[in-house]
Structure formats: structure tokens, C-alpha cells
Amino acid sequence: MRRLAGLLVVPLLLLSTAACGNDEGSQSASTKNGAPAITAGAKFGEKPTLAKGEGKPPKDLKVVVISEGKGPTLKKGDAAEVNYLGQEYDESKPFDNSFDRGEPFKLTLGAGGVIQGWEKGLEGQKVGSRVELVIPPELGYGPQGQGDIKGNATLVFVVDVLKGTTVPVSAKGTEVPQTNADLPKVGTNTDGKEPTVTVPKVDPPKKLVSNYVIEGTGPVVKPTDTVAVHYAGVLWKDGKTFDSSYAQGKTQNFPLEQVTLKGLKDGLIGKKVGSRVLLVIPPDQAFGDKAQTGIPAKSTLVFAMDILAVM
Template sequence: MRRIAGLLLVPALLLSTAACGTDEDKGSDSNPSTKSAASQGGLPAITAGAAFGEKPTLAKGVGAPPKELKIEVISEGKGEVLKKGDQAKVHYLGQVWDGTKPFDNSFDRKQPFDVTIGGQGVIEGWQKALDGQKAGSRLEVSIPPNLAYGDQEQPGIKANSTLVFVMDIVSSKTIPVSAKGTEVAQDDSALPKVGTNTDGKAPSVTIPKSEPPKKLVDQYVLEGSGPVLTDKDSVVVRYQAYMWKDGKQFDSTYRTQAPPPVWPLEQVTVKGLKDGLIGKKVGSRVLLVLPPDQGFGTKEQNGIPKNSTLVFVVDLLTKS
């Protein structure tokens, strides 16, 4: 269902071009990527920074770009093979096929990009390129418009552009299917009762008929043993969300086969959700009850009435 995903996080364009000014400002005369050259496989040549971990420069593509996704393994790593549900950290540089300057890169930011294989939040060409690759590998990939942004223009990217990426798969890890912490007593009859199963299925949630609490409730159902979350962390979650008044579920990650989402806590816009998770341990299942001033307040949101008390049950699976 995931109908309110856009209300929980600050919207962010995949592979944001906000940080690409460093490359644009250098000018084309001193950039070796202004020359057209092809690698042995036909993709634009890497003209500098060819080794894994080095910031590369790319030549302009030669001739017409491939109409299908094309992947060259520049160097193969020795890590685990990426599969659906895994989380990878990827350094990248992106350039349009017929361009001479990158439109974005993560190397300058010194922060790899988090990708959940088979999940949302990245263009389809990225998902297809990464699936089945080994951690530690460097790839060069050309992505046709239908697997990128199509006819939608993006900052630094014209409509119907073929994109070229150099991608370093820095690391990967398997995401747990469930929180697996120690059960914490649920002895307050005025609060929702939450199931403690750890099999990856949605836990039961029973909301009492009493009046909701007036202040934020944030307590463990299962207390994990992982690191404590700060507002600078990103966390992979599974969650369910309900309205207290009628017990109606309005959002759940369990209703889809997609991998669980990543929440950068700095970008969580719902105050009670953010405040309730900061300070909690990874590996935990957390019950949150958000009074209106900690939730969506006096505005109706996607069918959720104004002044609604909200109930979230969140599994904190792993730090991103």
C-alpha cells in the first residue's frame, strides 16, 4: 500500500545533482573527458581514475548509444553476490552519453549512495545493473532512457537521455527479515498490544477502545542489542501504521514484496516518528503513538482525518 511514503520523508531526487557544481566549474578545456573515446566494450572510455575507489573521468560516448542496458565489469570484486533485499553502498559518477561533464558524483561528497536491491528510490537501470554483481566490483553501465528518466527532464539531464555510470560497489549486507530483540512487558492496558513474532510476517496490532494518550509514546516491544540511533543515521525499517480512532490500517510495508525502505532520520518529516526512533536500538520493534501535534496535526492527509492520533509499529532492521 505505502500510500503515505511521500509524507514521511523529505522528497529527494535520486542521484541528486545538487553537488555536481564541482565538475561543471572546471570547464571543458582541462577535462580529459571532452575527447570522444570508447572502451573495448564500446562504452565511453575511463580516461583517468581507472582503479576501484578512484574518482573516474569519462570520455564522450562514440556514435549512437546502446538501446539496451549495457554492463561492463571493469574489475570484479571478491565480495558476496548482490541479491534482492540486500543493501549496497555504491560510489558513482554519472554522465550523459553525449556529454563531456558529469551531472553528479558521490566521490566528491565522500559518501557512497545506499541502494536496496529490488527496492524503490533508484532508477530501474541501477537495479538491473547491480543485481547479481559482487561487492568490491567496479562497473561501467549505460542506461537507456526507458530504464532511466524517460522523457522527463532532470537537472543536468535532457529528456530521453542515455546515462553512463561508473559504479563502485563499496559494500553489501543482507537485511534481517524482522526485529529479533528481547521481549519487553506490555502491561499497560491503555496502549496498543503488539505481536512479538520474529518470522518476517506482520505483527498483530490491537488498539484499545479507550481514549488515546495526549503525549508521545515510544517504547520497545522487542529491545534489540544494536547501536543506538542518532538523528544522523539512516535505518532500514519495516512498519505498519494505524489510526487510533477506528483501528484502520493506512500504511504497511508488509503488503508488498518490495524490500524494506531506508529512512534517513534527518529527512523524516513527522515529528513524533522521528523523535520516537532517535535513541532506540537497532534490532528493536518499537511502538509509537503519535498525538495530533506529533503527527499530521490539523491537516487532512491522504484520507487521514485532521487531528488524528496515529499508531506506528516499526522494526528497526539495520543501520544503512
Template sequence: MRRLAGLIVAPLLLLSAVACGSEDKASDSASSQGGLPAITAGAEFGQKPTLAKGEGEPPKELKTEVVSEGDGATLKKGDQIQVNYLGQTWDSDQPFDTSFGKQPFDLTLGAGQVIPGWEQGLEGQKVGSRVEMSIPPKLGYGDQDQGPIKANSTLVFVVDVLKATTVPKSAKGTEVAQDNIDLPKVGTNTDGKAPSLTVPDKTAPTKLVANYVIEGDGPAVKKTDTLAVAYKGVLWKGGKEFDSSYARGGAPVSFPLSGVIQGWQQGLEGKKVGSRVLLVIPPAQGYGDKEQNGIPANSTLVFSVDILSASSS
């Protein structure tokens, strides 16, 4: 099972060299005029592209060209977005990854789910646009090999922005009584800040708990949905926090419900969008008898989860 900090099922986009750089946006409709590799086939939005190899030395800073501009909403941090993409390295004409012809890729912009070059290059673009980006190593995978991508590679992506949803900051709805003294208590603030999460000095439940803290009025979550959530996770034993979207800048996180631990899948399916949910997950539906990135083996996990939006691919 994977750690919740790595929820997205797109290994080559999961992340995290931290750096900053400048952005050079151009509105040229011909992808080769701005110095980036030419799109040699599938040039139209929605078509699977092919790219030529880059010529000369790659740009040292992030370079972004709008191949074709859409007329939809402008992307901003916190938006849940869906894209198709193709990626290759500057010195190759063969892709290392693509979603074209497969499943579109969902993410929340600004949540740190993808490499910094994506975060910076997509912010401010419009839904319906095709964008080409050249991403230097410091905004990509740096000096580490990443699967087929060699260390210190400049990355080139063609990205079609399919849709975007503005995600609320917090659950909102009707507070539900938390009167079971044997269960954790979750704060009911709706200001977008992390709620309190207090674990009692009791024996942990042996079965999954999935209770409303705040009941929203949105549609019921389906197991095939992609969700945007804000969450905090602590260990039942000792109440130590081990993961939190609030601690990473507060932007919500997007993930397909089918791609996370069993306790999340079973606990969130059927719950209403807009709700805050307490999850208490026994080891068998969490990480079992394996230690996971600081989470001890056989740990009971406690989460507060705000279900902010849900979309079907």
C-alpha cells in the first residue's frame, strides 16, 4: 500500500524537487518558433502529439509556450484540474510517459502533487489550451534518476488542459453530534484551517469507523470518482500527526478513490461531497504489518477528511 502523501497514480509526475525559477510564456501558435521542440504530428488540441528532439542547449529556466489557447477559465492555485500530457526529455524524440489514449490525469494545482515546473507552468493557463513546457532539472527531478529519466534531464511536456473545478476551502454543512467517548473528536471549524483531532486514551476499534463530523449536501461519492480533499492523519497510539494536506500549504489534494488504502475507499464511498468525515482505520485496512514512511507496523490510523469535490473521468 502506498503512503497517502503519494496519492496520485502517475509515478513520473509524483514529485518533489523544490526550487524556483522564471517563466517565459509565449503566445506563438507554431510550437517550434519559440525554440522548443516542434510538434511533428497530432498538433491539434485533443490529438496525441509527437515531438522532435530538442535542438541545441535546452533553456536553463522554465519556458512555456501556448500552442493553442482555450477560452475556458484561468487556472489558479487550489483548482482541481484534469489534463492529458506527453513527456520526453530534451535530448530524445521518444516519450517516457503519456496519458493520451489512456486515463486523463487529475491533480490539484498548488498542492505539491507534481514537479514544480508543472505547478508554475500551468498556473494562469486557460481550460481548453494546449501548452508546451521545457522544464530544467531544478524544477523537475534534479540530480536523481527517475525511472527512465536520467539525472539532470531537461523535460519537455505537451499538456492539454481539459477542465478545471474551483474547490472550496472547507467542508460546510450540518454538524453531527460526536457523543461516543470511545472515538476521536474532530474540530468543526470551516475556515480552511486544520481542524483539531483528539484521540482518546482508549482501546482502538477493530473495525472501520467512518462517521460524519459535518454532513454536506452534495452528491454521494462513487468508487470511480476522483476526489479533492483536505485531510489530516494521526496515529491512534499517541496521537502523533504523520501526514496533512494543511501542513503542505493548505491546497487540497486530488486522487482517484480507487488508488488509495482500503480504509479510505470503503470509508468515503457513499459519503456526501461537502462533508467532513472521521475515519478510524484498523491495520488490515491501512498499512497492515509493514512500516510505511514512519508509520509503525500494525498501526491504527485516524483521519479527518473534508470531501471538497468529486468528479468522474
């Protein structure tokens, strides 16, 4: 289920000092491996310029390590921070890059927030590396394209892997007594499996509830943070699950500045990373009078949410 994440967060395009080789060597290696040459800015950290691809593009994913870093190796489930430039294989101008924005792109490998070419190409790369990815359409945006990217386009990306963080499987910390019988009770397991959420048969609170179930020891979440979370969401009315990242088998990233659900954003800000939090969100801070798939109008929402990492 990706429905809830799509409702909560405004999607991004890709949802889109280490050992360095010299410019000449990087360009030569790129050409030999079927990838367009980097014609300027070949060193890690520099904004690159790509040549237009020549001939037919490769049919399979090409991963060319321009320069290998000395940091940890990225694996599935890790949170990564990268800079990138993207260009269609048969074009001479990029369609997007993060270098000009001055803000790296954040993702979690395996979470499904980026195209498959990125998922496959970045897994196994070391932090501090620069890689060039040549991505066939079936691992990119396919026949439908995306924005200015035409259908069935082969994509070329130069990606600098700036950071990599292992995301825990569960909240861990001090259990906080759940003594209020008028609030839902949340399971305290820390094995990475979905916690239980038991809703009492009473009227829901009219104000936002944001309580620790397990209090972690990490930094406090700020309004500008992007958080990696695991969650189960149920309806107060009948306790039925309307969405769960556990059911998807992967965590979700919430850039809080882009979260449109007020109660969710306000409920996470100020809480410690590593915690499990009970959120009870009244309709006026959720979806109000607008029904969503699986969520009736005027619903009070209940979340058990693990704040696993800040990206």
C-alpha cells in the first residue's frame, strides 16, 4: 500500500572528500562501458556535464563507478543522501539536478521511493563514491514517461553518494506506561513486526494526542527533518487497518515540510528519534469531511508510529 504516503506527502520527481579519478580517466571509462562521457566536472562533488549518448543505448542497466569512496557500503533498508544530475541518453541537456538546488536528495533503498534503476544501481555502492547509471526504460519511467521525460527514454544519472545510515528495524528505548483507558493501547514489541493497536469503545478525543509508547534516546525531530518511519494506521470507529508500512514490507520517508496531514506533522515534531509514538488525529487535523479510499469522511485516525531515523 502506497496510498497513504501519497496522500500525506507532496511527491518528488524521483519518488528522484573521497578518492577521485582524473577527468580524462573518468571519461574514458564511461565511454568504454557504454555510458555517455562526463565532459566537465568529473570529480566527486562537482556538478557534472554529460555528453549526448551515441548509437543505440544499452538494453540493460549499466553501473559505472567513476570514483570509489571509502565509506560504508549501501544496503537495502539504508537511508542515503545523494547529489545527482539526470539526462536522457539521446539528449544533450539535463532534465534535473540537485547540484543547482544546493539540497541533496534523500531516499531509503528498497522503500520504493525511487525508480528501480536507482534501487538496483545504488545498492552495493560505497559512501563517497561517484557512479554513473544508464537506466533502460523498464527500470525508469517506462512508456508513460514523467514530466519532461519522454516515454521509453533511457536515462543517464551521475550520482554522488554523500551519506549512508542504517535504519533500525524497530523503535527501542524505555517503555512508557499506557495508563489512560480512554486511549488506544499499542504493543511494545521491538522485533520489527507490526505492533498491535487496540482501540477502546469510547468516544475519541477531540484534540490531537501524541504520546510516547517507547521513548528513544535520539535527537528531537525538527519541522525541517525528513524522517524514516514504520507505522500502522487504524480507524478509531472500528479499529480496522487503513494502511500499514509493515504490510508493504518497507519503511516510508516523510519530509515533514511536505506532509499535508497537520496532525501527523504536529504529532511527530518534538518527539525523539528511536521512539514509538501513539498518534490520535481528530478529523479537523486529518482529512476532515473528505473521504479517502478506506477512510470515511470525518474519521479519527490512530497511528502506532516508529520514528526510526532522521535522513
